[in-house]
C-alpha cells in the first residue's frame with residue numbers, strides 16, 4: 001500500500017458518519033428515519049418509502065454510476081434537505097447507538113499535535129456537535145463544516161473549494177478521509193488533495209502509521225496523489 005505524502009500534509013479533513021465512527025445500527029436508523037420523512041411527504045407507508053428510496057438510488061446509480069446520498073435522493077423525490085435534517089434533529093438519538101472509543105480519541109489527539117483537524121460532513125450542525133461531544137472528539141478539531149452551510153450535500157465542488165479556502169491550505173497539504181469514495185473523496189482528489197478511504201476502525205487507526213512512515217518526496221511536479229484504498 002502506498003504511504004501518504006505526509007511531508008506535505010498540514011491539515012486533515014475527516015468525514016464523520018462511517019468514518020470517525022462505524023455503527024451499522026445507527027446508519028440503518030438514519031435510513032429508516034429518512035424513509036419516515038419520505039413516507040410523510042408522499043403520504044405512503046414507511047416500507048413503500050424505503051422501496052421508493054431504493055429504486056431512486058438504483059436509477060441514479062445506473063444513470064450516473066455513482067453512489068447517491070440520502071439527502072440527494074430526498075431532493076429528487078420532492079423533499080427539502082433542510083426539512084429532512086430538521087426531522088433528523090427531532091427524531092434521531094445517536095446517543096442510543098454510539099459508543100465512545102478511547103482508541104479513536106487518542107488517535108485524533110496524537111494527530112492534532114501534528115496536523116490541524118477538521119470535520120466535513122453531510123450531517124447537520126446540531127447532530128454533528130452532539131455526536132462529536134458524545135464520542136469525546138469535540139476538543140481535537142479546529143472547525144466543522146456541515147450540510148447547513150449551503151444545504152447542498154457532498155459531493156459538491158463549491159463546498160470543497162470553500163473548505164480549502166477556510167482552511168487556507170494548498171490542496172496538496174489537505175488530506176481528506178472518508179468512507180465513501182464517490183461522496184467524500186472524488187471531488188477533493190480532483191482538486192489535487194491526497195485522499196484516504198477508511199471504512200472500518202482498523203483502517204482509521206492505520207492512518208497514523210501511513211502518515212508516520214510516509215516518504216518525504218518532492219511532489220511539486222507529481223500528478224495528483226492516487227487514493228489509498230485499504231486492502
Ligand SMILES: [Mg+2]
Nearest residue numbers: 015017018179
Ligand atoms: Mg460517511
